[in-house]
Amino acid sequence: MATIEQSAQSDWSIVKTQTRKLEKSIHELSQNQDSLKLTLSKLQSPPAPAGLKTILKILFWIPAVITKIKLALNSHKVIKNKKVLNTALTREQTLNMQLEQLHEKLSGLHAKRDSFFSDRPTDLVSGLAIPGPDCFSTQAVKTLKNKLDELQSDIEGWFNELRSARQEALYDLLFDHVNVVGATCIGINTQKRFRDMKFDIVIVDESGQIQAHNLIVPLSRAPKAILVGDHKQLPPVVQDEILEEIESRGAGHLSHLYRNSWFEELWHITPEHKKIMLDTQFRCPAVISDFVSEAFYNNRYFAGKGMESKAPLFSFTPSPMVFIDTCSIPNRYESSVHQDGRNVVQDNKTETELVIMLLEQALAEHPDLSQRREIGIIVPYANHVKKIQQGIEKAQRKNRLKQLTTPLQELVASVDSFQGQERDFIIFPLTRSNPKGSVGFLADWRRLNVAQTRAKRQLIMIGDSSTLTLPNNRKQAPDTEFKQAMRTLLKRCKEHNALLDAAKWISSRPAPASQAPEMKGAHS
Numbered sequence: 001m002a003t004i005e006q007s008a009q010s011d012w013s014i015v016k017t018q019t020r021k022l023e024k025s026i027h028e029l030s031q032n033q034d035s036l037k038l039t040l041s042k043l044q045s046p047p048a049p050a051g052l053k054t055i056l057k058i059l060f061w062i063p064a065v066i067t068k069i070k071l072a073l074n075s076h077k078v079i080k081n082k083k084v085l086n087t088a089l090t091r092e093q094t095l096n097m098q099l100e101q102l103h104e105k106l107s108g109l110h111a112k113r114d115s116f117f118s119d120r121p122t123d124l125v126s127g128l129a130i131p132g133p134d135c136f137s138t139q140a141v142k143t144l145k146n147k148l149d150e151l152q153s154d155i156e157g158w159f160n161e162l163r164s165a166r167q168e169a170l171y172d173l174l175f176d177h178v179n180v181v182g183a184t185c186i187g188i189n190t191q192k193r194f195r196d197m198k199f200d201i202v203i204v205d206e207s208g209q210i211q212a213h214n215l216i217v218p219l220s221r222a223p224k225a226i227l228v229g230d231h232k233q234l235p236p237v238v239q240d241e242i243l244e245e246i247e248s249r250g251a252g253h254l255s256h257l258y259r260n261s262w263f264e265e266l267w268h269i270t271p272e273h274k275k276i277m278l279d280t281q282f283r284c285p286a287v288i289s290d291f292v293s294e295a296f297y298n299n300r301y302f303a304g305k306g307m308e309s310k311a312p313l314f315s316f317t318p319s320p321m322v323f324i325d326t327c328s329i330p331n332r333y334e335s336s337v338h339q340d341g342r343n344v345v346q347d348n349k350t351e352t353e354l355v356i357m358l359l360e361q362a363l364a365e366h367p368d369l370s371q372r373r374e375i376g377i378i379v380p381y382a383n384h385v386k387k388i389q390q391g392i393e394k395a396q397r398k399n400r401l402k403q404l405t406t407p408l409q410e411l412v413a414s415v416d417s418f419q420g421q422e423r424d425f426i427i428f429p430l431t432r433s434n435p436k437g438s439v440g441f442l443a444d445w446r447r448l449n450v451a452q453t454r455a456k457r458q459l460i461m462i463g464d465s466s467t468l469t470l471p472n473n474r475k476q477a478p479d480t481e482f483k484q485a486m487r488t489l490l491k492r493c494k495e496h497n498a499l500l501d502a503a504k505w506i507s508s509r510p511a512p513a514s515q516a517p518e519m520k521g522a523h524s
Contacts, residue, residue: 044231046233046278046281046301046453047233047283047450200224202221203225204219204228205229206228208231208233209229211238212257212262215262232296232297233419233450234447236260236261242258243258279300281301282307285308285320285321285458286307287320288320288321288452288453289301289302292449292452295445296445313366313457313458318498320457323462323498324461325463325465326433328501328503329350332351332502333435333464334432344383345381345383348431351429351430351462354506355429359375359392361509362425369424369425373410374424375411375425375427376421376425378413378415378426378454380415380440389411418451425457425458425460426458426460427460428460428462429461432464433463435467437467437471437472438467439482448485468483471483
């Protein structure tokens with residue numbers, strides 16, 4: 001038990017050191033502070049890690065202005081900052097009281113330890129005699145082993161219980177002296193340690209993916225809020241069964257609260273002076289963000305310094321943003337099966353093989369991309385994800401793609417899985433290719449926005465332009481915005497000589513990587 005006490009004293013020393021640092025920072029900030037006048041403010045954070053960086057800056061500034069802060073980060077994490085000084089007591093009095101409380105809790109642990117072992121040592125140990133030569137038998141050894149296992153299990157159980165109790169004994173103390181504590185949106189209410197905490201402000205990250213019934217939980221714990229998110233990226237996930245249940249109960253007019261984030265609902269009705277758009281990105285080449293700005297952000301999204309100078313990554317890509325058009329290939333169409341009254345997309349063999357060819361050629365020039373795990377293949381449909389993974393495995397069994405070392409689950413994934421990630425090189429096969437011009441859930445153009453903006457240096461898209469741009473004669477067709485965006489995309493690629501015919505590209509490509517000459521150096 002002495003070891004546990006020493007460890008607790010060490011923890012307490014760390015707490016005191018950090019408290020002094022926090023008080024010094026708060027004092028320095030308070031010398032030059034502005035009043036914080038927020039009720040419900042929203043930061044729209046388009047693609048790029050600007051939202052999180054902005055939150056971190058806010059965290060450094062707010063403690064000098066506000067007494068208590070609660071911050072919710074999606075996935076959905078909630079953060080709290082509490083003023084350190086207690087105005088009723090001196091600092092030394094406060095620390096002494098809390099140290100006494102800690103000692104009381106540790107004494108309770110001592111008593112628990114003593115009561116646990118008080119009546120058991122004889123029972124546990126007496127039966128552990130090692131059998132001598134005169135009574136040695138297989139059964140005796142088994143009996144000994146069982147007793148040892150039982151003893152080990154008892155000791156481990158006690159140790160884990162003691163460790164958990166010790167940690168919980170420190171929670172209240174730590175919460176009073178730390179800057180930031182994280183929890184999920186729901187956890188802020190369901191976890192006992194947070195239930196009685198009151199906050200002055202809540203900050204919610206990735207709020208563009210949070211529905212009203214989840215977001216209301218952290219918002220109910222503070223009178224002021226800052227929401228950080230982007231309603232032009234992926235929306236909240238909602239199951240069809242839930243939407244059907246809402247319709248069946250006559251509440252279909254409320255389904256938008258499930259389909260859309262509350263951030264989106266509030267964005268349209270919030271006064272302009274309480275809305276800020278983080279409008280500069282430092283991830284993608286300018287040619288990508290310029291298209292995204294035109295198609296999705298009303299030309300209000302800009303490339304930061306240095307993004308304009310990002311050059312194509314490969315010798316076979318004339319621009320950092322390339323579209324390989326399969327419309328001239330006869331067998332380009334997707335494959336699908338009919339299930340539950342609808343067509344379910346399974347694969348697009350032409351696009352799958354093009355992905356493998358692109359990987360071969362890319363790795364011939366930059367094998368380091370795989371070593372650094374800087375390749376991402378973003379695929380709209382889960383079944384097509386699996387087919388591409390299987391195609392890569394088959395190619396590797398045939399001695400192709402030898403340089404590829406990235407785990408397939410990490411390399412090839414859905415659009416939803418890639419939100420928040422980034423790679424030097426992104427391949428984006430759009431899968432849909434059919435004579436009817438049906439694009440399925442690609443009609444939600446936000447997936448196109450997310451997929452394109454994952455690329456730090458090179459984006460190559462593969463698709464059938466005839467399907468992806470075919471006009472829909474129905475009024476207010478759900479794919480109208482997506483197809484208009486695709487027409488704009490193809491136009492921009494053509495302007496940069498980056499709209500490539502798939503059939504011509506296949507016939508003109510050099511030997512596969514396995515037969516290629518010495519690897520070339522990196523393009524700058």
